[in-house]
Amino acid sequence: MPPSKKAQPKELITYLCTRCRWDFARTENDKPKCTLCGKTDRLKEIARQPMSPQALEGAMMRSMERLMTGLEGAYEAQQTQRGSSTREDEKKNDDEEILLLEAMVKAKNLQKNVEKAFGKGKRVRTIKTKL
Structure with a gap:
């Protein structure tokens, strides 16, 4: 007997x-779990959108922006620490600097590929929250 297929998601839920x-x-098919702390409690639903390329693009672009911001912050911290280092x-x-720069290049390429997949030049809509 073939394994049952998961139902196609119909909504993208922001927590x-x-x-x-x-x-x-997350989609309604996925259990909500914080991507930062990994906890499943104390989560509040703040937006619910029909699954669409635009909704998926918005979520992916927010992730890409956070990734780049985190890598840039790590690079700046590494450069600050570098001034007080010994021989x-x-x-x-x-x-460490090479690893960070390589990661930044890979993240930027991923961001470009995501933009290309969804059509370059489109403006990402922001989510209206229930707050």
């Missing part, structure tokens, strides 16, 4: 984790 103040999106730490710092 706010009241524990860490992080918002994230022994220079090699380690160089390796």
Whole structure:
């Protein structure tokens, strides 16, 4: 007997984790779980949209923006720390810098591919929340 297929999602639901103040999106088929702290309690539904390319694009672009912001912050922190490093730490710092720069390039390429998949130049709609 073939395994049963999951029903196609019809809605994209945005939740706010009241524990860490992080918002994230899931379909109605997925159990809500905070992508930052990993907890499943203290989640508040803040928006519900019909599943559409635009809704999916908005959620993906928010994730891409957060990813880039996090990587840029890590790079800036690494550069600040670098000024007070000793000679022994220079090699380690160089390796860390290379890893961060490579991750930033990969994230930027992913962001471009997502934009291309949804049609470049489109403006992403913001979600109206129930707050």
